[in-house]
Amino acid sequence: MPELPEVETIRRQLQAELPGLRIEKCKVGLGRLVTHPSPRTYCRNLAGRTIGNICRRGKYLIFELDNHLDLVIHLGMTGSLSLVESPREYPRHTHIVFGLSDGRQLIYVDPRTFGETAVLEHADYSPLRGLASIGPEPLATDFTPERLAAALKGTALIKAALLDQRRIAGLGNIYADEILHRAGINPCRRLNELSPVDIERLHTSIHEVLNEAINGRGSTISDYVDLEGEKGGFQNLLRVYGRSDEGCPVCGERICMMRIAGRSSHYCPSCQK
Numbered sequence: 001m002p003e004l005p006e007v008e009t010i011r012r013q014l015q016a017e018l019p020g021l022r023i024e025k026c027k028v029g030l031g032r033l034v035t036h037p038s039p040r041t042y043c044r045n046l047a048g049r050t051i052g053n054i055c056r057r058g059k060y061l062i063f064e065l066d067n068h069l070d071l072v073i074h075l076g077m078t079g080s081l082s083l084v085e086s087p088r089e090y091p092r093h094t095h096i097v098f099g100l101s102d103g104r105q106l107i108y109v110d111p112r113t114f115g116e117t118a119v120l121e122h123a124d125y126s127p128l129r130g131l132a133s134i135g136p137e138p139l140a141t142d143f144t145p146e147r148l149a150a151a152l153k154g155t156a157l158i159k160a161a162l163l164d165q166r167r168i169a170g171l172g173n174i175y176a177d178e179i180l181h182r183a184g185i186n187p188c189r190r191l192n193e194l195s196p197v198d199i200e201r202l203h204t205s206i207h208e209v210l211n212e213a214i215n216g217r218g219s220t221i222s223d224y225v226d227l228e229g230e231k232g233g234f235q236n237l238l239r240v241y242g243r244s245d246e247g248c249p250v251c252g253e254r255i256c257m258m259r260i261a262g263r264s265s266h267y268c269p270s271c272q273k
Contacts (some may be wrong), residue, residue: 036120060134
């Protein structure tokens with residue numbers, strides 16, 4: 001699933017291309033991807049709207065439109081966006097096409113169809129429960145160690161807590177593993193066992209890993225490509241994720257894997273005791 005660095009990479013590319021363009025028309029081929037309102041009303045509400053800023057909340061892309069509307073897109077596990085000239089034939093699994101005023105089309109492709117999209121009143125995200133309940137942005141200026149500590153209250157396992165979008169927005173399995181390794185925290189530590197020093201290290205690690213991943217244009221593990229169809233580059237710099245039984249790049253110990261909250265968790269038993 002595209003996580004914060006991948007979605008931020010796409011957001012920056014969209015921001016460089018779309019503001020000021022109109023959505024002339026919209027065609028939805030798979031109605032269940034539209035969470036709100038109905039697919040027909042969704043298309044009608046988008047027709048003629050001018051695109052303003054492209055924003056991001058966690059893993060959600062938010063296109064600010066005129067007339068106080070927001071177009072929201074979540075790419076799910078395998079979704080991607082592409083800007084194309086009018087093609088004779090669309091890629092397989094193309095489910096939504098946005099016709100733009102410059103003659104190009106923004107197309108949404110999603111083989112597994114776990115994504116979702118909606119047109120909402122500006123900043124009213126209540127129809128999308130996941131977006132309405134999302135936690136703080138980990139790269140925001142007000143995301144301090146104190147705010148991180150407040151988000152990590154309770155007795156849950158730290159790995160499970162980092163995956164909880166209600167606590168912190170945008171983190172997923174790849175970057176949670178990388179963040180914990182860099183912070184030297186075992187994924188099975190419980191939140192109430194974390195010291196203030198642990199929180200400080202975790203806060204620093206979150207910033208470092210996410211910013212480095214954005215600079216690397218995200219990680220392509222299986223399906224992810226950016227707006228231009230290019231794979232990310234940060235997968236080549238991952239220290240533990242997907243590297244079970246390989247040597248830890250820091251200490252040489254064999255990287256282990258266990259399942260936490262239904263997800264694979266990769267860690268170094270020496271660096272993350």
